Every structure is written in structure tokens, then in C-alpha cells.
Amino acid sequence: MSGAVDLSVLKERAQAKKTPEGARVAASVDVTEANFEAEVLQRSTQVPVVVVLTSARSEVSLALADVFERVAAADNGAWVLARVDVDSNMRIAQAFGIQSIPAVVAVAAGQPLADFQGGQTETEIRQWIDAVLRAVEGKLAGPGTVEDAAEPEDPRFVAAETALESGDFEAAEAAYKAILDAEPGNANAKTALRHVAFLGRAESLPEGIVDKADADRADIDAQLQAADAELFDQQPEAAFARLIDAVKRTAGDDRTRVRTRLLELFELFDPAEPFVVAARRKLALALY
Structure with a gap:
């Protein structure tokens, strides 16, 4: 089921449930204001958390984050x-007092430990990380000690995910709807249901619908189906542009109809x- 829509919300949930207590923490995570406390402040009581602040407007910041991604993967959960x-x-950014990007802040035990702004080479980043790890050696709890053992899998989600993996979109949709009826x-069920509904439509698209x-x-x-086909073919910008043009x-x-599908x-x-x-x-411009 390859395509533009990412089913990681289902896969990651299943994998997280199967992670044994004491296993290494993930090498990287996308952090927002909503999960900052859990993923940065609380997590930094286990291992150092290196916060890399980026912007789509700054190619240097995105390239720097990619370098940190490689170094983090190589260090296998040490930070x-x-x-x-x-x-x-x-x-x-305001909480850290950041004035410009790229900017990087290492956090340990809930407090900023070290930082720098501007670009760095991979060698310089490696040296900086090693210095951070030496500074906290023996002072943090270690990976896998904050969270309790993984909670038992929810059998309702297991049934839905099993149906999805077997390609039975109708059964998967029914299972997620049953969860939503009760809760x-x-x-999680709302997000999964949206993905399943899309995949169910994409599976039955006629040949040559875009043409x-x-x-x-x-x-x-035809416009609605073509947008689905483009999205499934990893072309979300084309799908959105098609429907926005149809709105006009x-x-x-x-x-x-077109606006509702686009929002979906x-x-x-x-x-x-x-x-x-x-x-x-x-x-918004097309509507008003």
C-alpha cells in the first residue's frame, strides 16, 4: 500500500506497544509546543535531548538537522x-531565547546545557555531541527508565490493523468506526479512519482517470478521483492544485463537494x- 498517504500512525503505534521496557529511546522526534514537555523536558532526565530549530525558509537549518539526524542514528539512543x-x-524558540536560526540547544535534566547558532560541519557536530555526552556521564537516569512497561495492546486496534494489513479496508473501516462509536x-481512531477511507477509494480508481x-x-x-490518484502517486501538491482550481x-x-473532499x-x-x-x-483565496 505505497503512496502519498503515510500509515505510520498505525505502524508506529503497533511498534511502540511492542517495545520492551528498558529498550533504547528513539534517535529522533519531531517536537511541537504540544509535546515539548514530554519529549524534551521529561525525556532529558533519561538522556540528553538536542533541540535543533529549523525553518522551511532556511536551507542551512534543514541541512544541519539532517546531519544531526545521521549522528543521532549512529549513536543508537545515547541522546x-x-x-x-x-x-x-x-x-x-522564544523559551530558549533564540534570535536566529539555525540554532541548537542541548537539554539535560530539564535544563539547557550547551548551545550554538549557525552552521557546523559534521566533524564539529560530532565533537560537540561528544562533549555533551561527557558532561552528563553518570548524571542522568538512562534510556527506558522514565516510562513504564508498554501497556497491553488494545484488541480493538489490533483487529483493525490486522484487517488493514490484509487489505480488507471495509473490515478495517468498520473496526475503527466501532471504536469511535464507543469513544x-x-x-487515533479518527486519524486511522481517514487513512482507511482514502485507501479504500484509491484501490478502486479507474485506469487513466487523470487523463x-x-x-x-x-x-x-473525475476531478475528485484524479486528485485521489495524484495523492496516492505521491503528488499532494498536484492533487490540491487540481481541487482548488475546481473550486474556482x-x-x-x-x-x-470539491471543497469538502479537499479538506478531507x-x-x-x-x-x-x-x-x-x-x-x-x-x-481561502479561491473561496473569498
């Missing part, structure tokens, strides 16, 4: 890389993704 998009999480606020939609722009059904050309019920497709991605932010802005 954790926390990637922060400052454009979406400005308060984190309307279950965020057909391009040839007949007035065919709303339609009115009444047709416009409502947005929900398949992190709302902070630059291409989602850009598409939402274009949709």
Missing part, C-alpha cells in the same frame, strides 16, 4: 534529536506541512 519547526512553534473522542479529468474539467467526479470554476453543490485530503497530513499550509491559503 535524542528533537527537531523543531520554529515557523509553527515560535514559543519554543467519539479517540484521536480523463484533464480532458473534461467539468466532470466533478464551480458553485453551489459542486463547489461544496488536508486531514491526511500534518497541518504544519508547508504544502498543506500553502494549499489552505490558496483555498
Whole structure:
């Protein structure tokens, strides 16, 4: 089930449940204002957490984060890389007193330990990390000691994920809907249901639907199906652009259908993704 939609929300959940107590922590994590306390402050009581602040507007910061990603993977959980998009999480940058990016802050035991701003070579980063690790040696709890043993797997999710892995989208959808009937606020089930609904549609798309939609722009059904095909083919920007163009050309019920489908497709991605932010802005302009 390859394609533009990432089912990691399901896979990561299953893998996390199977991680034994005391296993090494993950090498990196995307950090937002919502999970900053857990992933940076609390995690730093186990191992150092290196916060790399980036922006899509700064290629240097993104390249620096990639270097840290490689070094973190090589160190196998001795420390954790926390990637922060400052454009979406400005308060984190403010909390550290960051004036410009790229910027990097090492946090240990909930407190800043070391920092630098600007670009660095991989050799310099390696030396900086080694210095941080020496500074905290024997002073932190160690990986896998903060969290309790993994909680038992929820059999409802197990059934849904099993159906999904076997390609039975109808059964998976029914299982997630049953969870939501019992727990309307279950965020995991809501997210999974959106992914399953999309994959179910994508599985039955007709051949050549993109060409057909391009040839007949007035065919709303074809436009919706073509957008699904483009999204499944790893082209979210093309899918969004197609539906935004359709919004501009339609009115009444047709416009409502297209707009509703576009919003559904947005929900398949992190709302902070630059291409989602850009598409939402274009949709707003198309509507008003």
C-alpha cells in the first residue's frame, strides 16, 4: 500500500506497544509546543535531548538537522534529536531565547546545557555531541527508565490493523468506526479512519482517470478521483492544485463537494506541512 498517504500512525503505534521496557529511546522526534514537555523536558532526565530549530525558509537549518539526524542514528539512543519547526512553534524558540536560526540547544535534566547558532560541519557536530555526552556521564537516569512497561495492546486496534494489513479496508473501516462509536473522542481512531477511507477509494480508481479529468474539467467526479490518484502517486501538491482550481470554476453543490473532499485530503497530513499550509491559503483565496 505505497503512496502519498503515510500509515505510520498505525505502524508506529503497533511498534511502540511492542517495545520492551528498558529498550533504547528513539534517535529522533519531531517536537511541537504540544509535546515539548514530554519529549524534551521529561525525556532529558533519561538522556540528553538536542533541540535543533529549523525553518522551511532556511536551507542551512534543514541541512544541519539532517546531519544531526545521521549522528543521532549512529549513536543508537545515547541522546535524542528533537527537531523543531520554529515557523509553527515560535514559543519554543522564544523559551530558549533564540534570535536566529539555525540554532541548537542541548537539554539535560530539564535544563539547557550547551548551545550554538549557525552552521557546523559534521566533524564539529560530532565533537560537540561528544562533549555533551561527557558532561552528563553518570548524571542522568538512562534510556527506558522514565516510562513504564508498554501497556497491553488494545484488541480493538489490533483487529483493525490486522484487517488493514490484509487489505480488507471495509473490515478495517468498520473496526475503527466501532471504536469511535464507543469513544467519539479517540484521536487515533479518527486519524486511522481517514487513512482507511482514502485507501479504500484509491484501490478502486479507474485506469487513466487523470487523463480523463484533464480532458473534461467539468466532470466533478473525475476531478475528485484524479486528485485521489495524484495523492496516492505521491503528488499532494498536484492533487490540491487540481481541487482548488475546481473550486474556482464551480458553485453551489459542486463547489461544496470539491471543497469538502479537499479538506478531507488536508486531514491526511500534518497541518504544519508547508504544502498543506500553502494549499489552505490558496483555498481561502479561491473561496473569498
